[in-house]
Amino acid sequence: xxxxxxxxxxxxxxxxxxxxxxxxxxxxxxxxxxxxxxxxxxxxxxxxxxxxxxxxxxxxxxxxxxxxxxxxxxxxxxxxxxxxxxxxxxxxxxxxxxxxxxxxxxxxxxxxxxxxxxxxxxxxxxxxxxxxxxxxxxxxxxxxxxxxxxxxxxxxxxxxxxxxxxxxxxxxxxxxxxxxxxxxxxxxxxxxxxxxxxxxxxxxxxxxxxxxxxxxxxxxxxxxxxxxxxxxxxxxxxxxxxxxxxxxxxxxxxxxxxxxxxxxxxxxxxxxxxxxxxxxxxxxxxxxxxxxxxxxxxxxxxxxxxxxxxxxxxxxxxxxxxxxxxxxxxxxxxxxxxxxxxxxxxxxxxxxxxxxxxxxxxxxxxxxxxxxxxxxxxxxxxxxxxxxxxxxxxxx
Amino acid sequence: xxxxxxxxxxxxxxxxxxxxxxxxxxxxxxxxxxxxxxxxxxxxxxxxxxxxxxxxxxxxxxxxxxxxxxxxxxxxxxxxxxxxxxxxxxxxxxxxxxxxxxxxxxxxxxxxxxxxxxxxxxxxxxxxxxxxxxxxxxxxxxxxxxxxxxxxxxxxxxxxxxxxxxxxxxxxxxxxxxxxxxxxxxxxxxxxxxxxxxxxxxxxxxxxxxxxxxxxxxxxxxxxxxxxxxxxxxxxxxxxxxxxxxxxxxxxxxxxxxxxxxxxxxxxxxxxxxxxxxxxxxxxxxxxxxxxxxxxxxxxxxxxxxxxxxxxxxxxxxxxxxxxxxxxxxxxxxxxxxxxxxxxxxxxxxxxxxxxxxxxxxxxxxxxxxxxxxxxxxxxxxxxxxxxxxxxxxxx
DNA sequence: GATACTTTGTCCAGAGGATAAACAAATTAT
DNA sequence: ATAATTTGTTTATCCTCTGGACAAAGTATC
Numbered sequence: 001x002x003x004x005x006x007x008x009x010x011x012x013x014x015x016x017x018x019x020x021x022x023x024x025x026x027x028x029x030x031x032x033x034x035x036x037x038x039x040x041x042x043x044x045x046x047x048x049x050x051x052x053x054x055x056x057x058x059x060x061x062x063x064x065x066x067x068x069x070x071x072x073x074x075x076x077x078x079x080x081x082x083x084x085x086x087x088x089x090x091x092x093x094x095x096x097x098x099x100x101x102x103x104x105x106x107x108x109x110x111x112x113x114x115x116x117x118x119x120x121x122x123x124x125x126x127x128x129x130x131x132x133x134x135x136x137x138x139x140x141x142x143x144x145x146x147x148x149x150x151x152x153x154x155x156x157x158x159x160x161x162x163x164x165x166x167x168x169x170x171x172x173x174x175x176x177x178x179x180x181x182x183x184x185x186x187x188x189x190x191x192x193x194x195x196x197x198x199x200x201x202x203x204x205x206x207x208x209x210x211x212x213x214x215x216x217x218x219x220x221x222x223x224x225x226x227x228x229x230x231x232x233x234x235x236x237x238x239x240x241x242x243x244x245x246x247x248x249x250x251x252x253x254x255x256x257x258x259x260x261x262x263x264x265x266x267x268x269x270x271x272x273x274x275x276x277x278x279x280x281x282x283x284x285x286x287x288x289x290x291x292x293x294x295x296x297x298x299x300x301x302x303x304x305x306x307x308x309x310x311x312x313x314x315x316x317x318x319x320x321x322x323x324x325x326x327x328x329x330x331x332x333x334x335x336x337x338x339x340x341x342x343x344x345x346x347x348x349x350x351x352x353x354x355x356x357x358x359x360x361x362x363x364x365x366x367x368x369x370x371x372x373x374x375x376x377x378x379x380x381x382x383x384x385x386x387x388x389x390x391x392x393x394x395x396x
Numbered sequence: 397x398x399x400x401x402x403x404x405x406x407x408x409x410x411x412x413x414x415x416x417x418x419x420x421x422x423x424x425x426x427x428x429x430x431x432x433x434x435x436x437x438x439x440x441x442x443x444x445x446x447x448x449x450x451x452x453x454x455x456x457x458x459x460x461x462x463x464x465x466x467x468x469x470x471x472x473x474x475x476x477x478x479x480x481x482x483x484x485x486x487x488x489x490x491x492x493x494x495x496x497x498x499x500x501x502x503x504x505x506x507x508x509x510x511x512x513x514x515x516x517x518x519x520x521x522x523x524x525x526x527x528x529x530x531x532x533x534x535x536x537x538x539x540x541x542x543x544x545x546x547x548x549x550x551x552x553x554x555x556x557x558x559x560x561x562x563x564x565x566x567x568x569x570x571x572x573x574x575x576x577x578x579x580x581x582x583x584x585x586x587x588x589x590x591x592x593x594x595x596x597x598x599x600x601x602x603x604x605x606x607x608x609x610x611x612x613x614x615x616x617x618x619x620x621x622x623x624x625x626x627x628x629x630x631x632x633x634x635x636x637x638x639x640x641x642x643x644x645x646x647x648x649x650x651x652x653x654x655x656x657x658x659x660x661x662x663x664x665x666x667x668x669x670x671x672x673x674x675x676x677x678x679x680x681x682x683x684x685x686x687x688x689x690x691x692x693x694x695x696x697x698x699x700x701x702x703x704x705x706x707x708x709x710x711x712x713x714x715x716x717x718x719x720x721x722x723x724x725x726x727x728x729x730x731x732x733x734x735x736x737x738x739x740x741x742x743x744x745x746x747x748x749x750x751x752x753x754x755x756x757x758x759x760x761x762x763x764x765x766x767x768x769x770x771x772x773x774x775x776x777x778x779x780x781x782x783x784x785x786x787x788x789x790x791x792x
Numbered sequence: 793g794a795t796a797c798t799t800t801g802t803c804c805a806g807a808g809g810a811t812a813a814a815c816a817a818a819t820t821a822t
Numbered sequence: 823a824t825a826a827t828t829t830g831t832t833t834a835t836c837c838t839c840t841g842g843a844c845a846a847a848g849t850a851t852c
Contacts, residue, residue, distance in 0.1 A: 004409065012401075017400060152754055208628055224625060231755075232758055238752055245640075246709075254749070323635070325627055326628050326634075395409075
């Protein structure tokens with residue numbers, strides 16, 4: 001049984017369109033909505049009034065006249081509800097509270113170094129509890145909680161495998177739903193990141209983009225026609241395990257020559273450990289990407305060369321992605337972007353010399369600008385998307 | 397300005413649904429359509445009557461009673477119009493005439509060995525002219541002409557590059573439209589093949605599939621959520637040029653270590669030429685894939701081993717595709733499928749040992765069953781799709 | 793074979809929502 | 823002060839779907 005057409009569907013479609021228009025273009029007047037959408041003035045009027053009753057928009061008073069009666073300007077009510085976005089990292093949890101436009105109103109960060117499963121879930125619950133309490137009063141309250149996980153998550157939010165957390169087959173959603181009666185949206189952190197960039201970051205103007213998350217491993221989130229592509233079981237984008245060297249090193253995934261063996265944070269650390277002057281006067285536990293960037297900035301040629309080498313390998317995989325998808329936009333995100341200055345040139349050089357001319361010509365490469373909160377923001381955007389998708393229909 | 401909802405949209409949506417239901421499930425009765433779709437009986441009745449007036453369906457008389465009045469069975473009128481599908485190969489042109497269900501009613505094949513551009517377009521026109529004349533009389537006539545081209549084609553059907561034909565920037569659509577006032581749909585042969593498999597072949601039941609065309613080069617057509625994914629400029633799927641060997645052989649695309657250097661028909665020929673007992677008593681010009689399969693069937697171990705080696709490399713690229721897309725179904729098509737018996741085992745073995753467990757578990761690998769006409773059928777399906785898409789809307 | 797029950801497909805009144813046009817209110821231009 | 827313009831609401835009309843009534847055409851049962 002499918003979605004058939006009737007008057008209610010028509011109304012839902014048009015109400016979606018009006019709400020989307022207000023979300024994207026407010027402040028604006030009813031007449032402007034009518035012009036932008038092509039809907040009749042009367043129709044817009046009645047739909048807007050319903051949206052006002054539902055607390056999703058409100059009037060902020062008269063605007064400028066253009067030679068007649070002054071328009072009544074409408075604003076999207078971004079404070080009608082709030083979302084919580086959580087970036088569940090390997091060593092940390094970042095949790096944010098955002099309004100419906102993704103503005104951060106509250107944030108927490110805690111360390112979870114080598115913590116076990118019980119402690120992590122308990123910390124998660126604490127964070128969520130606190131943020132819910134700190135949420136300003138609003139009509140819809142906290143409408144959803146998004147969580148980005150460094151691992152393989154299926155379409156229902158079930159965590160199949162998160163190697164760096166040591167998790168396997170964890171139904172995080174169920175565990176959290178015991179305490180909180182709020183929709184949970186759990187997804188791979190690369191998927192969350194892609195959506196975040198699409199809604200709030202460098203990808204706002206773009207309907208086809210690929211977000212490449214370079215951290216300890218490599219993952220990718222694919223947005224096609226403004227929608228996240230999830231593949232068959234919801235865990236596409238395991239691009240870190242594509243083969244770029246047939247007889248390359250062994251990977252713990254069972255394969256050989258996987259891209260992330262040559263181009264991730266992990267790969268960088270391996271490389272750095274083999275350098276003559278390692279450990280550069282640092283204690284071993286202090287070797288992390290921030291320190292390495294610091295050393296590179298200080299002029300350490302060995303480190304600079306290492307970054308350059310990893311940057312080239314990064315470029316190889318990005319080239320493959322460009323050739324395969326022919327995307328408008330590639331956004332590089334996660335930890336490794338800290339090294340942007342040291343990897344940009346080798347990265348772009350590799351792409352320039354290797355990618356197919358046709359695809360290369362129109363693709364843009366950007367680094368994420370959402371910073372350290374990009375993962376959490378992406379997770380929030382899962383929740384925001386979910387909240388609006390319930391009241392939204394589109395036609396093709 | 398977007399698509400807004402009104403009564404006409406409702407009607408179009410429901411008429412689409414009814415037509416789709418008839419196309420897919422006929423013969424069936426009005427009541428059955430009502431049950432399948434959830435539409436009211438009266439609504440179905442009036443929409444079906446319109447479809448009958450438009451010659452897209454017709455009544456074939458009473459069906460079996462299930463304890464009451466006999467239903468009037470409806471059939472999709474597959475002969476309401478016809479399409480022409482053309483596989484523009486490197487050495488040949490295959491042209492077929494099909495009904496609206498993709499049944500072949502007429503076919504032609506000609507050789508175009510090393511023919512120049514003028515001769516090829518003139519041959520194309522001849523073929524089209526002939527097939528139009530041979531089309532049975534019908535209400536809509538020839539509703540579209542699809543052409544699959546071995547090269548890079550943009551979203552408007554403009555041929556950017558077809559190296560094996562020696563074509564660059566050819567506006568084939570315009571050239572043909574001079575003589576024929578029929579919609580032309582021109583696309584990469586892998587895209588056409590993917591659509592063909594989705595509509596008529598091994599992919600009927602599947603909404604996410606990838607068709608990999610292995611001929612002189614390798615291309616792929618990607619179908620996501622029942623739709624062809626075209627990327628930014630309409631020429632995604634240049635998967636043959638993904639890097640699988642960082643410092644591998646030079647490719648004429650400018651890159652190194654491209655997959656198709658190791659896994660295509662071309663790669664096989666290179667490999668075979670380096671064998672000790674080459675040319676196996678054949679004249680050089682007789683070395684083609686059919687001959688090699690023939691020799692392998694005759695027990696030639698060197699050839700068998702070559703097939704096996706190419707099969708393994710094929711498996712490497714297929715593994716990458718599986719890891720990246722996590723598709724439900726992979727269909728291997730084009731010339732190389734002739735060697736199915738000799739490459740299946742090494743191919744599957746490689747995938748088995750290399751692909752990520754999660755993705756591997758649910759993917760199915762098939763060989764195309766549409767045979768030598770698969771390209772032309774795919775091209776026809778472009779035209780059929782176009783014909784119905786004009787009268788079709790869908791809601792999400 | 794007569795009667796009751798089922799199934800099919802059409803018809804019709806009613807409902808919901810969009811549209812165009814009329815209109816009132818508010819503002820600028822002359 | 824009057825005319826013209828712009829905004830947003832109201833109203834009459836149109837379109838399409840829906841549910842229910844109904845006629846036609848079967849089957850099942852006694």
